[in-house]
Amino acid sequence: MLTPLTSASAFALYQAMLLRSPRTPGDSAKVFVLGSLNLISLSNGIIFGQAACVISSLQKNEEGIQLTEGQISLIASLLIITNVLGFGLGAFIADKFGRRWSFSISSILVVINWIVLYRAKDFYEFVLSRIIGGIAVGALWKLVIFVTAEYTSSKTRAFFLNMVTTVSPAIGTALIHVIGNILHWRTVTLISIIPSVIGAVIPYFWVESPHWLASRRKFEECQTAFRKLHGNTTNSERELLLLLKMETAKFNNAIETNSEPTFKRLLIAFKRKYFWELLLMSMFMHAYIAAGSKLVFTSLAMVMLKDITGTSDVLLFTLLVDSFMIIGSCISLFIRKTSVRTLLFSTGFAANVVIVIFSFCFYFRNGQTYFNWINVCLLAMFFILVNSGPYPLLDAIFSEMFPLELKLYIFSISGVVLVVLLSLTIFLFPYIVNAIGYHGLFLMNAGIMTISLGYMWVKWPETKGRTLQEIEVYFKANNFDVEEVLSKEQTMNLII
Template identity: 60%
Template sequence: MVRSLQKKEEGIDLSDGQISLIASILTLVCLIGIGLAACVTDKIGRRWSVIIFNIPIIIQWIILYFSYNMFLFMLSRVIAGISAGAITALTIFVSSEYTNPKTRAFYLNMITTAAPALGTSLGHSIGIVLQWRTVALIGIIPAILAVVIPFFWVESPHWLASKGRFEECEIAFRQLHGNKLNSERELQMIIKMEKTKLKLANETNCTPTLKRLFAAFKRKYFWSLILMSVFMDAYFTAAGKLVFSTLATVILEDITGTSDVLMYTLLVDGFIVVGSCMSCYLIRKTSLRTLLFSAGFFANVVLVVLSACLYFSNGQNYFKWINVVLLAMYFISINAGPYPLLEAIYSEMFPLELKVYSFTLSGVLLMSSLASTIMLLPLMVSTMGYHGLFLLNAAIMSISLVYIWFRLPETKGRTLQEIEMYFKTNNFDVDEILSTEQSKALM
């Protein structure tokens, strides 16, 4: 659609600034969606929130199909952005509440990386082959499925426990996980920990969620988590996942110097899917930290090499393929480790009753920086070239990984309660903490 608007097809005459605004506004208004998701899911639960926020996605596809002026383009993108922000937050955080500790990272990888990689690849391919209005109609199909499927869910046991609905929590948890010994232990841990938190909240008059959030503002652990999320946000922004998924054909045309980029797009997207599938395998065979940092630093090296190749490129056809292959290798590495694992960490690191609110605070920086990169990409490329941009990105990613290296424990196989306890007390042992005066650290 962006390339079509730039070529002024169908008589639609928009300036470059208007087109940049259309391309970036979706990401910017995601902040509204994240904030709404926090309020709605806290009040009515996870299941109905997913249904409610997917309905506008259907509406915006229809509006986009009939768009011929700036107002309609912006309206569709604003609706899409609000819904996408909410769905992104719910997808990351809700998914972790439905899976068990041993398979949580694997399923989160499937949901947040592998499936979106397939969807993005399909979107890029049919976006090149088909007219973008036809693609908008096709987009209605998964949106309808996203509305229908949650009707068959049970409510999140963790959310039920956080609201003091412990009998419903037990029923929902056993429907999801059965009644094996490890599952029963996790269930009792959830109930014990949430009962303790509710008791402390009543004693300190912090029962409403917002009061508990303001109480968390006074705790060192909370700002430590926010700071780590800032470095994670910086990594996501510099890594270019959203920029490439949004402007893939534009970037490939610039790098290769040709508008015939179908094969290049299929190659890069294919490797993104390969990297996502590799991650599903590797995440079951190795520790979270090992995979995150080995794949992350390797991706940085590839990006530096790509920067050098772009700088010394002589315009020959073989150099085009070298650059595209290096870009594909970069996305294999980034999708095999950092992308899915950092999203999994996001779902684990914040306290249960405050996680979506906490992500709203962190998301201000994340969504603002992502929107800015899309809007400012043409200016940055014209100023420093793709070689300079990729070198700058590699530096930011390296600094972010170093900080995360020192702050992140190994969370694979840990329950959400154990992880929450560690970030609050530097100790994974929930039973030990709850049986001592240190239980006050839960507030």
């Protein structure tokens, strides 16, 4: 029978681990994992970008495929609606079998999605491909956000999260938008299979996530994997020590309270104030993401730009906006030079001002070509700003804000709201535009984004340079000092 470790025996265990462990540099293992995650994220961007090619073709009734506007809207939105199933699937596989297998299985589903889509000839086949693709991309989308944080250190976490969650998907989307303007969408589908196949194979060769190993009480394997990834610098040893102490304390606490199963720990979390505060914050973050219209543009780029410019020749307009989205994503990498709060709120509120100006310019457009370019440039400037700050930083915040052993499950709960909001934005998009126009749509979205940023301004602390354990302890005990929290009996019961 397992018994809780005393603080003295726990400390002795940590010291023994430190002395026994091999001292190996972690650059090669980390570069391999992060490079793989970037490829998988690029594949995710391709999935959303390729949807624009399919929708544009279906609207033109190409290949004799006759679908109603409602059916086309459903096909477009299903890719997002079924994400919630992927959230649950990804959480279960990643929790039970590890991070590597969750990526491989999800990528295999992406490959199946492409095969079904390539052969699709009627409404039900398109629906089937979107269901499979939605489940797969939902799992990968969430896993990329949370798992990347586990493979990086506190000093580089924000930088690599920006790269994986923002830059790579933007490149994938832009690439497929360009190819989709040149080649038939079925040919684009065949090309899209390639990164998905690679993404299904390479996770097998990863070092397993040290954080997952620690959450499964595999402490010796955890410290070996951690050093393969991060080496044995002073900072990495401190981060490893905090990880081991935190997970051992939670393990002991779970034994004492008879709450080892994940479901019981979730029930305990439901009774804690910090859980509901984080859940409420995630709702405002979801509202910002949905209102930011990035996903709508990614999925319906050619449709939107045809409406905004009044011309069907939108290749140059598409290249401009996609290029600016990539530029904005690359600018986000400069987070290493500034604080999270400074970059988030400066770019976030500036983006709101730009989109309000766009709304007025679009409303008063005079039909001249130069005015089309002004509107498209304003839209591009908006995406530069949201991709340089809010979008990558919100992903980073999602990766930090929930407890390690429960974060995938908690996000599956809060993610339902995100999926509903994103699905509605795509499904209702044509109806909203018909009712209030693009100027009304973006003006409404600017209001939602401003309210969401205002709430986060009040609630979110500066977390740059903090370990995941320090951030977790802060939201549970309002204190970044892990050692102090673990040493006080009155705060120990908060760590589950």
